[in-house]
Amino acid sequence: MESIKLRPNKINLSEFILREIKIHNRNIVVITSGGTYVPLEKNMVRYIDNFSTGTRGAQSAEYFLKSGFSVIFFHRKGSHIPFTIDCPSKYDMLMAIANNIVSLNGDHFNLLINERFKKVIEASQNLTKYSDRMFLMEFGSVHEYFNGVDYITSHCTEFPGNFIFFLAAAVSDFYIPENLLPKNKISSSSGISLDLENEPKTPSITLELYSTPKYARYIRNKLPLCFLVLFKLETEYEILFKKSDNLLKICDANVICANLLQDRRDHVIILTANSKTEIKKMSGPIEEAIVSNIISLYENYSLNNTRY
Numbered sequence: 277m278e279s280i281k282l283r284p285n286k287i288n289l290s291e292f293i294l295r296e297i298k299i300h301n302r303n304i305v306v307i308t309s310g311g312t313y314v315p316l317e318k319n320m321v322r323y324i325d326n327f328s329t330g331t332r333g334a335q336s337a338e339y340f341l342k343s344g345f346s347v348i349f350f351h352r353k354g355s356h357i358p359f360t361i362d363c364p365s366k367y368d369m370l371m372a373i374a375n376n377i378v379s380l381n382g383d384h385f386n387l388l389i390n391e392r393f394k395k396v397i398e399a400s401q402n403l404t405k406y407s408d409r410m411f412l413m414e415f416g417s418v419h420e421y422f423n424g425v426d427y428i429t430s431h432c433t434e435f436p437g438n439f440i441f442f443l444a445a446a447v448s449d450f451y452i453p454e455n456l457l458p459k460n461k462i463s464s465s466s467g468i469s470l471d472l473e474n475e476p477k478t479p480s481i482t483l484e485l486y487s488t489p490k491y492a493r494y495i496r497n498k499l500p501l502c503f504l505v506l507f508k509l510e511t512e513y514e515i516l517f518k519k520s521d522n523l524l525k526i527c528d529a530n531v532i533c534a535n536l537l538q539d540r541r542d543h544v545i546i547l548t549a550n551s552k553t554e555i556k557k558m559s560g561p562i563e564e565a566i567v568s569n570i571i572s573l574y575e576n577y578s579l580n581n582t583r584y
Contacts, residue, residue, distance in 0.1 A: 282299045285411055289348070289431050296346040302409070303574075305340045306428055309333020309443035310352025312418040314452060316483070318353045321461040323417075328446035331541075332507075336442060337410070338402075339567035346409040350424055351446070353414040359402040369396070387498075390422045399564060407452030418448045418488060425491050429498045437501040440574055443492060444507050444533075450485035493529040503574045505531045509540060520547050531573060533566060548573065 285292070286395040293325040296302045310333065311326030325563050326452065333355035337347045341358065351357060364372065415421040415430070432439050462481065492506055506529045513536065524547065531549040544562060546553040555565045 277574060285528075286408070289411060289428070292346075292348075293431055293435070296409065297435050297438050301348075302344065302346045302347045303440065304432075305347060305440045305442050306348045306350065306423070306432070307333050307337050307340070307442045308350045308447075309337070309434050310355030311446035312352070312416075312421045312448050314448045314450070315417050315419070315457060316452065316486075317461055318454070318457045319460045319461065320417075324448065326446040326448055328355065329354065329355075331361060333442075333444040334358050334361055335561050335563040336444060340440075340442075340571075341406045341409055343567065343571055344352075346411075347573075348411045348413070348428060349444075350413045350415060350421075350428065353416050357412065358406070358410065359399045363399050364395065369488050375424055385583055418451045419454055421445065421447060422489065422491060425495070429431070429495055432502070436499040437578065438569070439499065439502045440505060441492075441495055442505045442570070446509075448488055451485060451488050452483070454462060462536070479525055490527060492523070492529060496528045503531075503577055504529045507532065508532055508534045509537055510534075511537050516545075517547075525547055530577060546570075546573075 287295070293304065296304055309328075310330035311328035313326065314324040316322040316324070330351055333349070333351060335358075337349050337358040340347055344514060349358065363369075390476055404522045413424055416425050462487070492504065495502065496504055504527070506518045506527060508516060508523060510519060516534050516536060523529055523532050531550065534545045534547055535543060542557040542562060544555045544566055546555060546566070555562060555569065558565075
């Protein structure tokens with residue numbers, strides 16, 4: 277079993293949950309963000325990756341924090357974290373520093389502040405402001421994701437009604453169970469076959485993949501009172517609505533955020549058992565409207581203890 281990867285935090289997860297709920301009277305949003313990869317070997321050289329920069333999860337976390345929630349942010353290592361999306365890359369930062377040094381004196385230098393640095397300063401201020409209300413965890417492989425979700429869920433059982441699970445991560449639909457992974461690198465020559473003239477044909481390999489466990493259902497069974505928000509991405513509306521409806525029933529989710537690959541950044545459909553709300557991007561990020569809608573549904577759910 278792969279270990280849980282905790283980013284540096286001032287306190288452990290149990291202490292964070294107890295402090296935020298019992299002392300500060302805040303509800304907590306568990307956000308999964310970024311894509312998982314599927315190892316093809318235990319000593320991994322090759323893997324199958326799910327594309328995701330983690331933009332939706334990171335920006336959603338920002339709006340939840342600004343709305344008074346605390347956040348457990350479980351993200352793919354290297355993907356976006358809250359308040360850093362607009363920051364320049366390391367290369368751009370180094371070039372900006374090199375091109376904007378006004379004076380250099382020993383260990384100190386002065387910079388001409390431009391728009392790039394303003395973004396960094398703003399990110400730093402927000403991270404400082406909200407750092408005590410964020411608990412950061414990382415995953416890479418789909419196995420680490422499973423272990424991490426199990427770890428988080430096991431810490432939420434004392435206050436199940438105080439949690440929103442906002443599962444925005446792009447989790448692999450298929451994987452190879454850990455006990456079936458080959459130990460070492462798959463040989464590129466093992467798939468070569470010969471024809472009658474002893475001429476090698478094109479090498480090939482056949483992979484047997486298994487459906488990943490439905491961890492949303494696991495969360496619902498473990499935390500029956502939590503508010504469960506799932507995401508569904510497809511390429512055709514008919515398939516999207518059919519699969520979203522199945523998710524509502526099979527996983528007993530409160531909300532499905534459904535979107536098409538082609539316009540996922542500009543158009544999202546919020547589905548519940550009894551309603552459908554279309555959200556379109558206006559001036560700012562669409563995540564602001566998504567979060568506002570989810571909070572409204574959650575507040576009604578908490579107030580009336582009713583399912584949508």
